[in-house]
Amino acid sequence: MIQQSTQPIIHFQGIEKSFGGAKALSDVSLTVHRGTVHGLVGQNGAGKSTLIKLLAGLHRPDAGQVEIDGEAYDHLTPHLVESLGIHFIHQDRLLVPSFTVGEALFLGREPRIPGTPFLDRRQMQRRAQEVLQRYFGLSLPNSALISQLSTAEKQIVQITRALLDRPKILVFDEPTAALVKREADLLFTLIRRLRDEGITILYISHYLQEIEALCDVVTVLRNGRHVATKPIAETSAAEIAGLMVNRDIGDLFPIREKSPGAALLTVEGLSATGRYRNVGFTLYRGEVLGLTGLLGSGAKDVLRTLFGLETAEEGTVTVAEQAPWRASPVQAARRKLALVPEDRRRHGVALDLSVSENTTLASLPRFTRLGLVDRASEAAEADRLITRLQIKTAGREALLRTLSGGNQQKVAIAKWLSRHSDIYLLDEPTVGVDIAAKVEIYALIAELAEKGAGIIVLSSDLPELIGLTDRILIFFRGEIAREVVSDTITEDALLAEVTGSSEATRYVG
């Protein structure tokens, strides 16, 4: 822990912000000190993103002002903020899909061929390669477009973009939500080093262990109000969680009888060049099966293949006693497979439809009578899920666009879990979701398993995997390296397996 300097660098004073009639922030005052890592936590919809979007000049406060470096501003613009050396990694990834990685990194401060007004594309490519390699050991082809990158890769590009300009203040809005352990660890090392160089960091996360390990000070927001700001040394994850929800969370994971039934899904000899080799396993009724592995380990590809979003070159997938099939999403849905995709903003929800329409979209047949949508039962189901997952919204008719990031996630999950399926494929089901909602999602998953469904959970959240699943398949370089029974493995041991054993200790923490 470094010495906390007393010099304030950002000071929010009496900030108010409403959207329509709903208050997102009320009378928030908060000071961030130079050279510290300042954590910002709160439940989904607490107002964290709104606060930093105010700082970014993307929203205007209704009242109050922001002081930066002793200078008071009542109205910031993105341009001004950038010239003050403040850079952001926003929760929604702001990268142009059809741009190459180099173009996306340098948009707004493009290098020019010396002495000309022309873009220096070669330099953009070279520097992009160089910085991605240096910070994250990531190498992407020059021609790769943003739309072709995985969620984690996009996130890395976004973070790297913020680092290019030698920032004075860096703001992260849930940066690790899309990252696996290894990249997250690289990010933490990087953040500590930046802090030691005197850069101030504002850090939003739902992972309280991250906050404990990384931050010097933490601020808790609840319902748009400032609840507490404490030095991390004087508090604990439990206390922070209590402040966030103002009640006791209880057990994180449901107690569940683990008694798998008949085979439901059998995978044999699945191979695809460069992605995975000879993958085989069986999912049983009533079982929750975990998949995990590093970025590029093949775990995610296998999951996507099961749903027909990617194709295998060899091997078979059999559902119950039916004949093997070449998977496609339509086929998969017919055979009662449901996928909760990771990139839920892109594949999971319709931002311009209402909460209610989104929750029931995937299971419309259930709400259709004589060819017409039965609005009453649709509304009832939506209300049930809103209460159950504590989705913070102005009402079931509010457009999804107006919900906070985490609440959009909850809607996407609600949508698929409300569908009656036999097999659920869940890709990072609790990313970006607060603790209280996690507990509910875990409980929903347990209920589905008890009703006889088979569930495959792909997750890079290791405690979640251990707590939630019966068995875990660990992927390493395209193969199932090991299968473990969840009750018998510790987080450290699992981490060692995931990263390819002892190497792990070299760069963690």
Place this chain on the structure above:
Amino acid sequence: MLVDTALLVPASARADTPSPQKTTVSQGLAGIALRGGALAVFVTVFVLFAFASPIFLTPFNLGNILAQSAISGVLAIGLTVVIIAGGGNVVSGGIDLSLAANMGLSAAVYAALSQAGQVDGVAVLAALGTGLAIGAVNALAVTWARIVPLLATLAVMNVVGGLELVLTQNTVIPAITPLLESLSGSGPFGIPALAYVLLGFALITAVVVQATPLGLRLYAVGEFPEAARASGLALKRFIAGSFLFSGLSGGIAGILSAAYLSGSTTGAGELLLPVVVTALLGQVFSRRLVPTITGTLLSALFVGVLINGFQLLNLSSTLVSGIQGLLILLVVSATTLLRPKEG
């Protein structure tokens, strides 16, 4: 110095860096097929016409195609810039429906002033000024009054069409000036001067749009405004600028059309459909299925060949319009399906 020390990355981490996701490969293949298909159709149509009509391949006719394409090509390039900055969304994205009417009015202004005895310099400035003024009205309507471009430019189109009627009394105003004569003549290699104007205009615009930071930013503003804004770009300036540019290209096309037809004519509005087809079709020729200047230039020639060939084969102009309408449907659905989505 934060940028200079490397982080400790384990060797294995470097080795198994992931490659872009595979689902997009099929999307990429479809894109390549679309582009290859479009080029193949272009070549096939060209060859078919060559066989079907003895006149088609004559130098005179080819020159005619180039000259005809020059006018709609300049307009389509203006439209392309508006589409880039406004985004490809068919309903809320960038579009300028007033371009053809703009050309008509600018040509009329030019012809009327020449007839009134003004020198070329004045007439040219007035024609370009007319185009720019129309662009400015569009820009204000879209950025200040926040009317969607589709509606704003539709309204402006009708106002401009009305002004042209008032100015010309719905007659043809003949104009013969030294500038028009040299423009309607032929340049080096016997190729019409108008074709050189198109190439020059396309080249300059292509360099700005495809090789400068300004161009890159235009694309960002159109495709993902939130990302552009977060990068510190002033969205409205880019959008307003794109309408000014398209207004200017309307003025330039007005002068070209006065040269091609030796004066102003009625019925400029008929050019709207081919111009929109040209700009939309241009996307098919680009790698990322986005509007590009070079793509628009190619498609201007393609549409020019189509229209000319059909005229030679004596096909009715209704059929030509029908085919153009069909092309719009095809292109819009193909690019909407295949273009990278916001993520």
